[in-house]
Amino acid sequence: MNAMMTSDDFVAALREIGATRYHHLHPFQLKLQSGELSKAQVQAWALNRYYYQSKIPVKDAYILARMETSELRREWRERIVDHDGDAANPGGIEKWIALTDGVGLDRDYVLSGEGILPGTRFAVDAYVTFVRERSLLEAIASSLTELFSPNVIGMRVRGMLEHYDFISPETLAYFDKRPVQAKRDSDFALDYCVRHARRAEEQLAVLDALRFKCSVLWAQLDALDHAYVEPGRPPFDVWQPGLGGTSP
Amino acid sequence: MNAMMTSDDFVAALREIGATRYHHLHPFQLKLQSGELSKAQVQAWALNRYYYQSKIPVKDAYILARMETSELRREWRERIVDHDGDAANPGGIEKWIALTDGVGLDRDYVLSGEGILPGTRFAVDAYVTFVRERSLLEAIASSLTELFSPNVIGMRVRGMLEHYDFISPETLAYFDKRPVQAKRDSDFALDYCVRHARRAEEQLAVLDALRFKCSVLWAQLDALDHAYVEPGRPPFDVWQPGLGGTSP
Numbered sequence: 001m002n003a004m005m006t007s008d009d010f011v012a013a014l015r016e017i018g019a020t021r022y023h024h025l026h027p028f029q030l031k032l033q034s035g036e037l038s039k040a041q042v043q044a045w046a047l048n049r050y051y052y053q054s055k056i057p058v059k060d061a062y063i064l065a066r067m068e069t070s071e072l073r074r075e076w077r078e079r080i081v082d083h084d085g086d087a088a089n090p091g092g093i094e095k096w097i098a099l100t101d102g103v104g105l106d107r108d109y110v111l112s113g114e115g116i117l118p119g120t121r122f123a124v125d126a127y128v129t130f131v132r133e134r135s136l137l138e139a140i141a142s143s144l145t146e147l148f149s150p151n152v153i154g155m156r157v158r159g160m161l162e163h164y165d166f167i168s169p170e171t172l173a174y175f176d177k178r179p180v181q182a183k184r185d186s187d188f189a190l191d192y193c194v195r196h197a198r199r200a201e202e203q204l205a206v207l208d209a210l211r212f213k214c215s216v217l218w219a220q221l222d223a224l225d226h227a228y229v230e231p232g233r234p235p236f237d238v239w240q241p242g243l244g245g246t247s248p
Numbered sequence: 249m250n251a252m253m254t255s256d257d258f259v260a261a262l263r264e265i266g267a268t269r270y271h272h273l274h275p276f277q278l279k280l281q282s283g284e285l286s287k288a289q290v291q292a293w294a295l296n297r298y299y300y301q302s303k304i305p306v307k308d309a310y311i312l313a314r315m316e317t318s319e320l321r322r323e324w325r326e327r328i329v330d331h332d333g334d335a336a337n338p339g340g341i342e343k344w345i346a347l348t349d350g351v352g353l354d355r356d357y358v359l360s361g362e363g364i365l366p367g368t369r370f371a372v373d374a375y376v377t378f379v380r381e382r383s384l385l386e387a388i389a390s391s392l393t394e395l396f397s398p399n400v401i402g403m404r405v406r407g408m409l410e411h412y413d414f415i416s417p418e419t420l421a422y423f424d425k426r427p428v429q430a431k432r433d434s435d436f437a438l439d440y441c442v443r444h445a446r447r448a449e450e451q452l453a454v455l456d457a458l459r460f461k462c463s464v465l466w467a468q469l470d471a472l473d474h475a476y477v478e479p480g481r482p483p484f485d486v487w488q489p490g491l492g493g494t495s496p
Binding site: 020021027118119121122123125126129211214215216218219222223225226227230232235236237 | 268269275366367369370371373374377459462463464466467470471473474475478480483484485
């Protein structure tokens with residue numbers, strides 16, 4: 001039988017997971033921000049990550065559907081607005097499409113999802129399934145990777161602007177608002193998890209949910225590294241550098 | 249609007265998918281059967297594939313649940329018996345555990361599923377989800393990879409026995425009955441798909457289901473190759489050569 005952690009120890013354990021397992025440490029991410037990737041490899045990253053972006057409001061809708069008070073739903077609904085936009089403001093998904101436009105990918109091809117890696121699809125779909133099938137506490141906990149994104153976003157944007165002549169600030173506009181949104185969202189989710197994990201087992205389930213989510217992000221970069229950086233050829237049906245899907 | 253294929257053309261299209269996309273062509277598979285892998289790499293393969301084996305009767309149960317006649321269910325039930333065994337005969341899962349025993353993995357560790365790659369879990373779970381959520385025709389079609397396994401099994405078993413001194417015929421007993429079972433099962437499934445794909449769209453859905461299943465098998469070997477063959481280190485929490493999980 002495990003003892004309950006204090007709130008401080010629990011939060012420290014969550015932050016330790018981020019410090020060691022968040023995808024800012026992944027070799028592909030390090031290559032991306034230090035300018036070691038070719039344009040085609042950056043395109044592959046943008047194309048595959050679009051699928052992840054496109055599923056974020058879907059998983060948030062599953063969370064919304066399971067919340068039982070208007071107060072909670074109003075709070076969580078903001079995430080969907082941030083990604084889907086409203087009459088006045090483009091959402092994160094539209095800004096991600098500006099990014100794939102900016103690196104020269106064909107928009108219809110990106111939206112079709114046709115050329116993405118099976119490893120991307122399996123990992124992202126596993127995330128949506130996790131959120132649907134696990135407890136609400138675990139579903140919310142799986143969003144806690146946002147605790148770790150604000151710092152990393154600054155480093156990634158600076159690195160990409162410095163090293164790639166095909167990347168402009170407009171192309172990376174997606175990231176402009178993310179640090180503020182991510183801080184607001186993850187502060188709320190962290191507070192929710194601290195208050196609702198009332199038994200040791202629930203604290204452990206929260207830690208496991210965050211580890212799971214880190215593996216979802218990590219596996220996406222593994223698949224990119226394997227298919228587009230390491231020697232060999234990408235699997236069937238996926239986007240091939242220089243072939244269909246890039247603008248002329 | 250697509251035209252309906254003749255049965256012969258439809259079967260030829262299915263076999264063409266196998267000839268080009270089945271995992272007998274995967275670099276990891278070629279290395280496995282030609283003796284190029286270390287014992288630790290063979291252990292990683294056995295450990296991860298156990299997770300796939302363990303989910304086969306689960307996905308077959310979802311198919312069984314959706315069949316509406318005793319005749320169909322009696323036929324499909326054989327697959328579950330083959331993998332789960334009966335009072336007289338060990339099933340395929342038990343024989344796979346003999347394989348993981350044989351290569352020196354700790355049985356409790358294997359059964360726990362703890363050390364498997366996220367890429368393995370995501371791919372296998374995607375297969376189970378596909379079978380649950382798609383049409384019965386597509387679910388049955390996704391089993392058609394068994395059309396291509398009998399030839400490959402012979403080559404794999406001969407290669408492994410020849411090249412690895414830690415592999416015995418007893419260790420590979422799992423494969424003894426598979427060619428006969430796979431032929432019986434895939435003959436039935438092929439006949440079912442030919443008779444029930446009555447529109448061009450259904451034929452295309454069957455072809456897509458087989459492509460999907462090939463990508464499930466392929467992605468599992470991609471994950472093994474990336475984690476255990478290519479330079480770098482395996483992801484978090486997964487089995488590490490020489491560490492916990494191997495018998496002393």
